[in-house]
Amino acid sequence: MLAAVAARTDAQHPVGALELQQVPRPRVADLPAHWTVVDVHAAALNHHDLWALRGVGLGQDQLPMVLGCDAAGTTPDGREVVVHGVIGGEGHGVGPQERRSILSERYPGTLAEQVAVPTWNLVPKPAELTFVEAACLPTAWLTAYRMLFTSARLSPGDRVLVQGVGGGVASAAITLAAAAGLEVVATSRDATKRARALQMGAGHAVEPGQRLPFRVDAVIETVGAATWDHSMRSVRPGGVVVVAGATTGDAAPMGLQRLFFTEVTVMGATMGSRADLEALVRMCVTTGLRPVVDSTFDLADAPQAMARLASGEHVGKVVCTVPHRT
Structure with missing residues (x-):
């Protein structure tokens, strides 16, 4: 074959x-x-x-x-x-x-x-x-679902920053978050991709590193070194940064002072469970959401x-x- x-x-x-x-x-x-x-x-x-x-x-x-x-x-x-x-x-x-x-x-x-x-x-x-x-669904969309709802435990009305429009996880996170009633901020260096993010449901689309209009409850981080400092500066005290990739390499320095002083949680996520996948499939059917x-x-x-x-x-x-x- x-x-x-x-x-x-x-x-x-x-x-x-x-x-x-x-x-x-x-x-x-x-x-x-x-x-x-x-x-x-x-x-x-x-x-x-x-x-x-x-x-x-x-x-x-x-x-x-x-x-x-x-x-x-x-x-x-x-x-x-x-x-x-x-x-x-x-x-x-x-x-x-x-x-x-x-x-x-x-x-x-x-x-x-x-x-x-x-x-x-x-x-x-x-x-x-x-x-x-x-x-x-089983990798990028499942990872995004787990990051948003299992790891970060976000609810309708919460605010989330999605770093790096374009990748499968980031695109899925924007679409899933918007469908669930979250307020989404997305970043990209590319103006066309920022426009696509707005079409996918983001409420705001900005260049990487740009100051946000508000601190977010959670950050969906798949980029790594290039966006890490911005992620740490954008999350509210007590918020969470969920990491599922580092396409630009490991973050150094990590910003430990901000991490412990503002009591931010950093979590890792890789794909998700079979139960997560079943829930994601049901969500797509009931909401009409499509990848x-x-x-x-x-x-x-x-x-x-x-x-x-x-x-x-x-x-x-x-x-x-x-x-x-x-």
């Missing part, structure tokens, strides 16, 4: 390390008990894929590795499902002692015609969501899709689709 594979790693030119290859289909007879093979209809790309191509979290002994954390597709009995990409940790389908990982770290990922996962990881896909829309999709590519054009993601010019999710089989 066709798959987008990390054939090697390249810290400077990660897209060049991606290859389209024919790899063996997962065989039920070779899988652990309670695993299912899913026919992938759509798989969304994430910065996790770019980091893997750079060699972060993916050793040479693990290559080649099929990339991809997100997917929506069908099971052998015809059920339409969304794949929760976190394997282990909760002990379902892999044994109680296996440490948590994400698809494409220890097990082949979703950028392929088929993917094998523990059956417990499959969430029913409602008919209201297309395969492309559903494939956007922001930047562009779609055929799986055979995965290198171009990855280049689009790496360019930083996208707003929303970049998705690869697998042609329907007859």
Whole structure:
């Protein structure tokens, strides 16, 4: 079957390390008990894929590795499902002692015609969501949902700063927060992206580092060094900064004096639980909310899709689709 594979790693030119290859289909007879093979209809790309191509979290002994954390597709009995990409940790389908990982770290990922996962990881896909829309949810949208509502515990009327419009998590956070009745401030260096943020529901869109009209209850931080000081200056005393990425590197200095003096909480978040994903799917159905999709590519054009993601010019999710089989 066709798959987008990390054939090697390249810290400077990660897209060049991606290859389209024919790899063996997962065989039920070779899988652990309670695993299912899913026919992938759509798989969304994430910065996790770019980091893997750079060699972060993916050793040479693990290559080649099929990339991809997100997917929506069908099971052998015809059920339409969304794949929760976190394997282990909760002990379902892999044994109680296996440490948590994400698809494409220890097990082949979703950028392929088929993917094998523990059956417990499959969430029913409602008919209201297309395969492309559903494939956007399990990583970026799930992380944003967890950051806003599980980690920060925000409620309607609260104020939130979302750093770095354009990335999948940031775009999802703006859309989810606005739908939940939060007052959203978004940042971007790009005027076009700031305008898009307003279209997605942000009440304010400013340049990075610009003083906000008010202190926020929480900051959604995925940028890192370039925005960290602004995040710490923008959160109210007793507020929370939730971190799910550092695309510009680690923050240094961290601003410890402000941290302890204003009693700010700093929390980490990575994706979310299966229960979070089920709640997110229900939210999309009941509110009519849909993921922001930047562009779609055929799986055979995965290198171009990855280049689009790496360019930083996208707003929303970049998705690869697998042609329907007859």
